[in-house]
Amino acid sequence: MLNYTLLHREKEDSRFDFEYYLNVHMPRSIELLSNAKGFVKVSVEKGVELQEYNIASNYVAMCHYYFETIEDFLNAFMPHA
Structure with a gap:
């Protein structure tokens, strides 16, 4: 099994809307993948x-996607990247 991790770094003087990420962005991502x-x-x-x-x-x-293989992940993710 493959764990593909996306890291959203803390940046000085920037704002990351975690509620939007969790409640809007991630459901759409899950829907697609x-x-x-x-x-x-x-x-x-x-x-x-x-x-x-x-x-x-x-x-x-941090977002962790788990797929059986790297090929499965790339085939699912790249059309939406």
Whole structure:
């Protein structure tokens, strides 16, 4: 199984709308890819900062697509990239 991870880096002076990403973008992405050959699952993670411990995240979000093979992933993803 292949895990293809998209990393959305934290950028100074930028805004990442996680609610939009989770509730609009990802459902559309899942709609486009989930019926493809070899699709297994998708997961999304949100970067967390713990200011009281001075711990910052380098990423605002991570998306993990799981497919049986790299070919399955590329065949599903590239027409929409």
